[in-house]
Amino acid sequence: MELLSALERELKQLDERSLRRRRRIADTPCAPRVTVDGRDMLAFCSNDYLGLAAHPRLAAALQEGAALYGAGSGASHLISGHFRAHAQLEERLAEFMSPHLESARALYFCTGYMANLAILSALAGQGKTNADLFSEALNHASLIDGARLSRANLQIYPHGDTEALERLLKASTAATKVVVTDSVFSMDGDLAPLPRLLALCEQYGAWLVIDDAHGFGVLGEHGRGALEHYAMRSPHLVYMGTLGKAAGVGGAFVAAHETVIEWLVQRARPYIYTTAAAPALAHALLASIDIIAGDEGTQRRAHLQALIAQLKDALKLQRWQLWPSQTAIQPVVIGANDEALRAAAALNAQGLWVPAIRPPTVPVNTARLRITLSAAHTADDVAQLADAFNALEQG
Ligand code: PMP
Numbered sequence: 001m002e003l004l005s006a007l008e009r010e011l012k013q014l015d016e017r018s019l020r021r022r023r024r025i026a027d028t029p030c031a032p033r034v035t036v037d038g039r040d041m042l043a044f045c046s047n048d049y050l051g052l053a054a055h056p057r058l059a060a061a062l063q064e065g066a067a068l069y070g071a072g073s074g075a076s077h078l079i080s081g082h083f084r085a086h087a088q089l090e091e092r093l094a095e096f097m098s099p100h101l102e103s104a105r106a107l108y109f110c111t112g113y114m115a116n117l118a119i120l121s122a123l124a125g126q127g128k129t130n131a132d133l134f135s136e137a138l139n140h141a142s143l144i145d146g147a148r149l150s151r152a153n154l155q156i157y158p159h160g161d162t163e164a165l166e167r168l169l170k171a172s173t174a175a176t177k178v179v180v181t182d183s184v185f186s187m188d189g190d191l192a193p194l195p196r197l198l199a200l201c202e203q204y205g206a207w208l209v210i211d212d213a214h215g216f217g218v219l220g221e222h223g224r225g226a227l228e229h230y231a232m233r234s235p236h237l238v239y240m241g242t243l244g245k246a247a248g249v250g251g252a253f254v255a256a257h258e259t260v261i262e263w264l265v266q267r268a269r270p271y272i273y274t275t276a277a278a279p280a281l282a283h284a285l286l287a288s289i290d291i292i293a294g295d296e297g298t299q300r301r302a303h304l305q306a307l308i309a310q311l312k313d314a315l316k317l318q319r320w321q322l323w324p325s326q327t328a329i330q331p332v333v334i335g336a337n338d339e340a341l342r343a344a345a346a347l348n349a350q351g352l353w354v355p356a357i358r359p360p361t362v363p364v365n366t367a368r369l370r371i372t373l374s375a376a377h378t379a380d381d382v383a384q385l386a387d388a389f390n391a392l393e394q395g
Pocket of ligand 1: 113116182214251252
């Protein structure tokens, strides 16, 4: 059939450009030591930053949640799918984030992707024809899609360029202005200049939407993420934290002033028109927030920071470039797609799993191996990785 052959031709082109992606099958829980495609590997690719995904306490809480609520929610939140565990989780998250938000309320979503679609379509869309949305150039795909869904007038400002953003804000006559940025950029690991962005939003009367997918649980003394890291507090803030990365389970939440959250409940289609996440997940997440907020969270964050410092110190690269990043995301930029794939394959042959990230996820000629560290790694794991990288680049 012609329709199929057209797709086959395009897939073949992906192969020719070393851009075809493939999935590997893991048979063991998410942890540094995994069995994947039948082989034992040491993995540096998950976003399980605190090493909670396979934590026995969370697995037990998930079972307890299933015993209490069964397997599924059965409906969307506004019909009959909103359970006690969802409500408890939202209260716990609102309380946790309250040092940074006035009249804080939180809303639990099935995924961060949907939370981002919801925030942008509800804040900058919904009949607000006069809305300007200012989006940072390296924002995550879900924010790009949320911007499209909102149908707001979209303006993209260059990475980290607050002066360019200020020029755009100054020129805007829109009734609703929304600035949106990742806090930690997922392919580069660097941090957005959030305090300056907030000052601009306060000056020009804009919302500041922060996607803290890679910061929540990891940044800040208590794990409250980028807001705690930068000691920020403002009614202009709309905060999105994901719960499938450092929190180790799945889903996401938006925290903001209670009026913003009520607006999302009433107007955000990606919230309203989907089946609620299993309440057992919310139940398990209550245990996860306890760990993040407690002494164990503090210890795990400290260990992760030590591993980041160790890796940066041990990597001695000349041709390839370790991107400047203070976070658990440490990209080694190689350049060409095929060279990045060869490097990933060579590490793979040694039992080390580091993913190659290629365009369109990153700009052309910046294909990279993205190392992500977790508190579940040991100093020996990191030493083994650094030695392998150093030998590979020289060899
Ligand atoms: N924002 C960023 C910056 C992300 O990296 C991701 C996940 N890769 C998301 C949002 C989406 O979150 P989720 O995986 O929960 O859909």
